[in-house]
Amino acid sequence: MTYCAGIRVSEGLVMIADTRTNAGLDDISIYRKLHVFETPGERVLALATAGNLSVTQSALALVTEGLPNPETGEAETLMQAPTMFKAAQLIGAALRKITNEVKASLDEAGVNYNARILFGGQIKGEPMKLYMIYGQGNFIECGRDSPFLQIGEHKYGKPILDSAVTYDTNLQDSLKLGLISFDSTMRSNLAVGPPLDLVVVREDALKLEISCRIEPDEPYFHGLRESWSAALRAAHIAIPAPPYWENAKRVQPGAARPPIKAV
């Protein structure tokens, strides 16, 4: 399993990925899933990958080494793509090519070959973008109304992003909320685990602002997990007890009873 999140706010972009891969619970490893391609002042691109590791690694190698353009025959790479849209198309084509190559044999072996990539960044001369690219090669772009995209084990960490991230959230808060989202996910799914890799890119900076790895014992993240857990406890304790005891002195027969009535 994997969890990757990309948050695209007015100030820029935050991308976070865990590093746990597993082929069964008895075979857990650490693999980097967040990859950066940067030419400062010209482009900064980040890819976070989820799904079958052999598929995403091969797709990444293809867009690095060059994928032949079906019309011109020329090899195209991520570092040469003229726009973010063209770059997303290239990654999509690479994912589709690898998926098509392996799917018959992996299907036969009962192995899941699905893969998804979050692709964000900026190329000089156009705005910053964030895309989610599917294994079939198609993709969607992140919009202002829901300014984040997730791949992999996304459900546990979605409520906090839904409730708190807007397009106007600043980069520091976006990173903090992203880390809380990872905390919720790691508590509930052992297949998502530390260390976490993250990048922060400010709009129009055309270079990485932060690129770091958070180890499990990193003091800030450890403190955030403790504070968040304590705050959740305090929050639910502060909510008054349900009044249904007073209301329901004795349950009204038939009132809120089931259609299939006990005899």
Add this chain to the structure above:
Amino acid sequence: MTYCAGIRVSEGLVMIADTRTNAGLDDISIYRKLHVFETPGERVLALATAGNLSVTQSALALVTEGLPNPETGEAETLMQAPTMFKAAQLIGAALRKITNEVKASLDEAGVNYNARILFGGQIKGEPMKLYMIYGQGNFIECGRDSPFLQIGEHKYGKPILDSAVTYDTNLQDSLKLGLISFDSTMRSNLAVGPPLDLVVVREDALKLEISCRIEPDEPYFHGLRESWSAALRAAHIAIPAPPYWENAKRVQPGAARPPIKAV
């Protein structure tokens, strides 16, 4: 979709179920999924159902009308089951029977026939129990270490239960935490929706303590949703900003960089 949760703490049992069913997003209805069988002083049983509605409704009808015992040929009903374990076996047998009858034709039509039931309550003379019964008829019992069970869309609402419910949580707090869990789920998945049905049963009372339906505009639940949302906002605002900006004056080349390096 559906979400049902059962919380079994030392004081008793809370069970909550939503009422939304859908055959596609354009075909949404309200159906009760929480059903109670009660003979005050003798037994109180509650079933919450998820999955294919035709399968769960038929299984429920079978255990109400009576399922022939394969050895004796006598019809057995939930209201006659001598123990909670025997009652769970009966529900399991009914689910398996219905599933086996429909699965070939539903498979052919591409319709999901999976179903699950949460079954909780108490029969005089033995302790209260909470089970999760699978469509294949097998089941597990809720234990003290993880004093809750969920069926249906369980992920969005699991973090709050994981972080706050223990076997020693009292019934009022268990109900409150259950409702917060439903709030998180309904915010993230439109296929889980109000009204909510809930029951509370105190250990050894052998009757319902609360059985009610919470409509969307019910004041306490509305207030709980607002308070929880405000508390989450306050909680993340109270956490200090990440320190990674100070640490990373300029990203160390190669330090936290990807294995596939930009050229």
